Amino acid sequence: MRVVLATNNAGKLRELQALLAPLAFEVLPKSQFTQEEVAETGTSFVENALIKARHAARAAKLPAIADDSGIEVDALYGAPGIYSARYASAQASDADNLHKLLAELANTADALRTARYRCALVYVRTADDAAPLICEATWEGQIARASRGTGGFGYDPIFWLPERRLTAAELSADDKNRISHRAQALQQLLALLRGQSPGTHSQAGY
Numbered sequence: 001m002r003v004v005l006a007t008n009n010a011g012k013l014r015e016l017q018a019l020l021a022p023l024a025f026e027v028l029p030k031s032q033f034t035q036e037e038v039a040e041t042g043t044s045f046v047e048n049a050l051i052k053a054r055h056a057a058r059a060a061k062l063p064a065i066a067d068d069s070g071i072e073v074d075a076l077y078g079a080p081g082i083y084s085a086r087y088a089s090a091q092a093s094d095a096d097n098l099h100k101l102l103a104e105l106a107n108t109a110d111a112l113r114t115a116r117y118r119c120a121l122v123y124v125r126t127a128d129d130a131a132p133l134i135c136e137a138t139w140e141g142q143i144a145r146a147s148r149g150t151g152g153f154g155y156d157p158i159f160w161l162p163e164r165r166l167t168a169a170e171l172s173a174d175d176k177n178r179i180s181h182r183a184q185a186l187q188q189l190l191a192l193l194r195g196q197s198p199g200t201h202s203q204a205g206y
């Protein structure tokens, strides 16, 4: 099945392509069809994922998968959340964003540095699909005091996994793809897709 991946984020693309590679999907990046950006005007991860999926499906005339994700920090009442990619500024780099987060938490005690990644992953068969498949998952961790590791992307060098005593950037790509928020949401989505008869809107359990 041909499907367009509605992301301009190279890190997400790499992870989702690796997860989908063994399956019967031909995964095409959105950049093959359009360079146009779509404004993420939603107020939730799910809304933004749907905006991106519909935009990519319209451009590619193919089913689309989109991911909207971010990091929620408890001491910051869930910020940066849906604004994670633009936390330091509209054009912020991953390094700008994680340095801003470290600065914001400079006076926050270790026990209060809890955080989680959240991922909304959606699948639309067409741009105006009225029954999109929607999955959400989280990955719990803490915000470290300094960057460690070179893997992953985004906030991974400061996303500390206390039970492993590693940051997400110190995990191998395969290990991250076994446990991350994105990996969990994709497993849910694949289960829904497996339960869906071709050409119908019905989902598993209905």
Ligand code: ITT
Binding pocket: 006, 007, 008, 009, 012, 040, 052, 067, 068, 069, 070, 071, 082, 084, 085, 094, 097, 117, 152, 153, 154, 155, 156, 180, 182
């Ligand atoms: P697209 O909208 O094109 O997919 P984006 O980077 O703008 O790319 P989002 O709006 O969903 O995507 O923002 C997600 C941000 O959350 C991302 O830029 C990272 O800063 C962070 N993030 C999400 N998942 C992450 C992960 O697995 N590891 C590290 N940071 C992550």
